[in-house]
Amino acid sequence: MSNNQNPLAGYFRSPKLYTKVPSQGKFYNNDEIDFPENGELAIFPMTAKDEMIMKNPDALLNGESVAQVIASCVPAVKKPRALISNDVDTLLIAIQGATYGDEVNVSGTCPECEEAIESVASIEMALDTMSIVSETYQHETESGLTIDIRPFTYESSVKAGIANFKTTRSLQGIQNIDDEVEQLKQFNLNFMQVASLNFELICDSVSSISGTGEDGDDFLVTDRKQIQEFLENTDRSVGKAIEEKVADVNKIGVNKEVQLECEKCEVQFTKEIGFDPVNFFTAS
Numbered sequence: 001m002s003n004n005q006n007p008l009a010g011y012f013r014s015p016k017l018y019t020k021v022p023s024q025g026k027f028y029n030n031d032e033i034d035f036p037e038n039g040e041l042a043i044f045p046m047t048a049k050d051e052m053i054m055k056n057p058d059a060l061l062n063g064e065s066v067a068q069v070i071a072s073c074v075p076a077v078k079k080p081r082a083l084i085s086n087d088v089d090t091l092l093i094a095i096q097g098a099t100y101g102d103e104v105n106v107s108g109t110c111p112e113c114e115e116a117i118e119s120v121a122s123i124e125m126a127l128d129t130m131s132i133v134s135e136t137y138q139h140e141t142e143s144g145l146t147i148d149i150r151p152f153t154y155e156s157s158v159k160a161g162i163a164n165f166k167t168t169r170s171l172q173g174i175q176n177i178d179d180e181v182e183q184l185k186q187f188n189l190n191f192m193q194v195a196s197l198n199f200e201l202i203c204d205s206v207s208s209i210s211g212t213g214e215d216g217d218d219f220l221v222t223d224r225k226q227i228q229e230f231l232e233n234t235d236r237s238v239g240k241a242i243e244e245k246v247a248d249v250n251k252i253g254v255n256k257e258v259q260l261e262c263e264k265c266e267v268q269f270t271k272e273i274g275f276d277p278v279n280f281f282t283a284s
Contacts, residue, residue, distance in 0.1 A: 027207070150207045
């Protein structure tokens with residue numbers, strides 16, 4: 001054995017499961033993630049350090065906790081913040097399964113008789129039945145432009161989450177303002193900020209716009225400022241169609257709903273599993 005080799009290296013953690021991701025790698029550059037030929041990423045269980053990182057409220061809010069833990073537990077991912085949000089959700093679920101086991105506790109209340117219901121869901125089944133990208137998400141305009149759509153990136157989702165958090169706190173403070181004119185002014189300001197944020201998310205979801213210019217030459221636009229300028233000045237119907245495509249592509253991923261049945265009155269209903277980092281990474 002080499003003098004420089006740690007004799008404990010053979011006891012280091014190893015992958016506990018492998019999973020595909022909803023994007024199938026279609027939205028990434030080579031420097032962002034190393035995809036194996038079979039498309040299945042190795043998932044390592046969290047370390048004690050990883051678990052402590054996931055309990056840091058500030059790091060959770062700004063996305064740093066999730067980024068660090070994915071980098072630790074999914075070595076193939078080189079730039080966690082460049083991942084699309086659908087893939088991040090899937091990898092977090094897989095990391096939870098690799099760390100704590102396949103079963104997740106699910107609690108619910110019967111909508112008919114209000115009986116408390118306790119059940120379990122399978123992470124492996126959720127991963128095996130996820131929906132994946134099965135088409136090219138594009139919108140063709142009447143003027144001949146082809147607009148390529150991609151899901152929200154994790155970075156964009158984090159920015160949106162921080163902005164929504166600040167807006168919620170601001171709205172709570174506005175309610176305490178006695179001056180009605182000032183109160184209305186602050187409400188309008190918050191409304192404009194939310195509208196601006198939603199527009200930025202749509203802009204970030206347009207990866208490219210292509211077409212043929214007046215000179216007959218084909219062009220491909222990927223510059224973010226040029227795309228934003230186009231969206232600011234395009235017809236409402238085009239913007240609406242893009243919004244609908246963005247909504248469709250962001251639906252891919254793990255189905256977070258499970259079917260529950262009340263033993264008391266036999267009513268069946270669905271319950272969404274709380275796969276969010278704030279409460280998801282607490283040891284079962």
